[in-house]
Each structure stands twice: as C-alpha cells, then as structure tokens.
Amino acid sequence: MKQETEYRKRSRIAFICKRFSRNRLAMLGLAMVLVLVLLSATADVFFDYHDDVVVQNVRNRLQAPGESPGHILGTDQYGRDILARVIYGARVSLSISVLVISVSTILGILLGGVAAYCGGVVDNLIMRINDIFYSIPFTLMSVCIVASLGGGIPNLVLACTIGVVPGFARIFRSAIMPIKSREFIEAARASGSTEIRIFMKHIIPNALGPIIVQATLNLASTILAISGLSYIGLGIESPTPEWGAMLSEAKNFMRDDPYLVIIPGIAIMIATIAFNLVGDGLRDALDPKLKN
C-alpha cells in the first residue's frame, strides 16, 4: 500500500524526464543542443561580429584549415574567419528556426484545437482552408513569398511559418480530438468550468506530448529549409553569416578549396542531428509504446 502511494506521488513529468535521461542518444542530442546554444549565445566573447564576420580581408583569403594559427577552420574567399562565421551562423539559424517553430506551434494549437474542439462546420472550414495551404509545395511557395515581398529575415520567417503551420494544425487536431470526449472534460464541464478554461487548462496540457515532439523534430527540418532557401539565394542575404548562404557563395571556389563547402554543411548536419536526437528521445520518453 505504501509503495503504491509513493508511486502515485511521482509526477508524469518526473517520469518522462527519467526515461529521457536513460536514453543515451537523446542525452547526446541534448548536450549538442546545449553546446550550440551556448556557443551562439557567447559568440561575442570570442569574436568581434564586425571585424571577424563582416569585414573583408582579402590579404588573408582562402587559407586552408590549420594553415594559419589565427584561423582554426581557415578563411573564406573574402578572408573572413570561417569558425567565427559558422558560430554566428548558428545564432542566425537557431534564432530564426526557434521563432518559426514558436509562432507555428501557437498557430497550430489554435487552428487544430479550435477545429477539433468545435467540430462540425468550424472544423470543416478550418481544415479545408488548411488543405489549400497544405497542398502548395513548400519550396515553391517560399520562392513566391520571398520573391514578391523581398528577401530578409522577416519574410523568411513568414514563408517558413506558412509552410509549417498546416502540418502542425493537422497533427495537433488529431492529438486533441480524442481528449475532448474523455471523462475528465465532462467532469470539468459539469463543475461549471467555462469552455475557454477547459480548453486551456484541461485539453492543451493533455495534448502537449505530441505537440512538443512535433515542434522539436520540425526545428530540425526548419534549419534545413532555411539553409536550402538561403542556398538558392532567397533567404538570408550576405554578409549575414548563414550556413546555406556560405555554401552557395563558396560554390565557385569548391574545386580548389573544398573545405569552404564542407564546413558549413557539417555545421548544418550537427544542428539537425542534435534536434532530431532530442525529438526522437522525447517521443520515446512520452510514449514508450512506440519504441520497439
């Protein structure tokens, strides 16, 4: 009897944290994410944004990694330190993708939640409009948006958000759907809670698991999407350091200096792997049934 009460005292969150911390790969991913965040937050301590990242220094151009002691990863075609640009690039990629995912998650919860909760005509209307956006190929739409409204970070965020929200709305709707007919919702309604309170206090917290997993996994794909758009010249503009843009600028030099294209690509990969590992770990921790 005593054991059972102790077991019950442990909250679900503590349980999930414990399962997550036992997963070695997920912890590796979490460590990678923390390192990335720490590096991009403290970049100003090690480098000067203006001197190392923006100003061209043609005399030092195209030094291979290890060639000069001041530049561990070498310098690019304009003589800028690649390590500094990669680290500042992490700041750009992380902040944009976190912004995109936060906005998309809120919109996704609102759209999917309202659709699932209200049902009927509202559900149909929201989901059909959602289908319209869902059916536009992501790259094509981003190209249209960026080409019409111009490049730069706000429009890139807009394009990515429009790309992510329809998928989120669908998934969140199906996550919220089964909760709304559970007994505790009925109990809350019987005890006189307002609909908004039921939605915010009872429905959302219980659907949070799949929402968090989707958000984390989509962080990885958003990082990829941002770098892809910057690669075709529609994302972040020079001289702001962004991994995809660095790659595309270095294309003409890659035959003789392949490190110019190899390093930013590895940076993209590390960031994406980190978020994918955390996302997979979270999914396994939240729903052990899925793990085989």
Place this chain on the structure above:
Amino acid sequence: MSKYILKRLLMMIPVILGMSFFIFVILEKAPGDPARIILGDKAPAEAVEELREEMGLNDPFLVRYINYIGDALRGDFGTSYRTHLPVFEEIMARFPTTLTLALGSIVLTVIIGVPIGVLSAVKQYSILDNATMAGALILASMPGFWLGTMLLLLFASKLHWLPATGAESWKSFILPCVALMASNMAMLVRMTRSNMLEVIRAEYITMARAKGASEKVVIFRHALRNALMPIITIIGMNLSSLLGGTMIIESVFALPGLGTLAITAVRSKDIPLVMAEVIFIALLAGFINLFVDVLYAYIDPRLKSQYVSRKRARRAAR
C-alpha cells in the same frame, strides 16, 4: 468506389482555386511591372501603358483573377512574359526532366530502402541494425543540396566519372537522384523497420511459423505485406512533394527542370508561368494522393468497406 473517386476529384476543385488565388495575391505584391519587363527599360511610357491596357493589367484585381481562371478552364494558360511561348509548352518541355528525377529517386529509394528496413527489423539490435539506424539518422539530417555538392566534388571534380551539370544523358541524373533520395530513404528505412517490428510480433506470424512456413515466406509473404501500408503512404507523399521540391537540387546540378523554371519565372515576375506551374504541380500532387488512397483499398480489403457507401453497408449487414 467510383463515387469515392468522383468525390475526391470534386474536392480538389476548391483546393486548386484557393491555392491559385493565394499565389495570385502574393505575386500581385511583387515589385516590377510586367508590361515594363516585356518591353524593356528603354521603351517609352506610352507603349508600356498601351500594353498594360491590352494585357488587362489595369483591370481591378478580382476581375483579372476571374479572367485568368476563365481562360485557364478553357485550356489557355497564357503566354510567358519572358519567352512569349505558350506557358503549357514551356512546362511540358521541362516536365520530363523533373519527372525522371522524381521517379528515379523514388525507385532507388524503394529498391534500396525496403530491403534494408526489413533486414534491420529481422536482425533487431544487431550491429547491422544499429549501423542502419545511425546511417538513417545522418542521412535524414543532411541537407540534400549539400550532399549533392559533395557528390559533385567527389564524382565530377575529382574522379571525373560523371558529368557535373546538364541533362544530356542518363548519367547526369545519377548524382541528382542520389542527392534527392537521401532524406526520403532515411524516412522509408525507419518506417519499414518499425512497421515490420510491429507486425513480426503479431500472432498470425507465430502461427505462420508454427505451421512450418520457411522464414523467407514468413517475412516476405506474411509480414512485409502487412507492413506495406504506411510504406505506400510514404512513397506517395514523397512523390508528390518531390515534384514540387526538386527546385534546390535542380539548381545545384543546373538541370533544366520545373524547379529551375519556377525560380527564373518568379524572379522575372512571369505571372502566367508561375501560376500555371503552381496549378500543374498541385494537380499532380492531388492525383498522386488520390491514386495512393485508391491503392490502399486494393492492398487492404479492410479499408475497402469504408469506401462503400453507408447505405449499402447497412443493407449488406442485414
């Protein structure tokens, strides 16, 4: 069944209309005057104004959209502002390249991905399984355009085995297909593995083993067939997203496909071309999704009953 297909086809109409309207609105905001683009910078202002009138660019926004849709329904998608060729011809000229790319990469994905996924599930937690999962994780996290660039560097610049750009022979499609395939294959391998793992534990598999079926028959006839459903979803999803998503890979390899066409069209504000291309790709994606859903019914008889109208189902129940 035919009723279901008809219903799905009808449901595509509002989606296509809404989508084309959205793109029309966005392109409206794009800087630059199409008449000015056609005539060039040196043309006199009167000529530009005359052409604007002739093209109907001075009409209100909604009138222009309705005119456009009306023409499109009659099969006239207009002529490209840039090349003055009918838009439909332009798209058809570029479509085979993109289709080859998309189909090639899907076929490669399935041929390589499904067996690896099955093997990985059968030998769960072996070194092979762990290596596969690690490989899948890395492939899924790798940007396709970067993989493409690396392949170019190795096979075209260093080894000179394959051409770097253009679409002259089948050889030029190998590298783009592989670059396009990577992330899809990672997804397919993971999906196949987890589905197989689920199915392998089912009772009918134990039963098949108990009745003395060989391991090969158990895995391929009994298990894989039941694990196939989500695999087909993935293939359908990938094919429809590939048709619109080859843009970046096409520009890495300078392939003359729909993607590179779209990029130049958007940049030069070639509205008829962009619109036609968006509608074309969305229609294709819609048909592919419908085809996949119909295919389900043939593979899984349980689903077929859902397509039968409720009335008939009730009658059958009686």
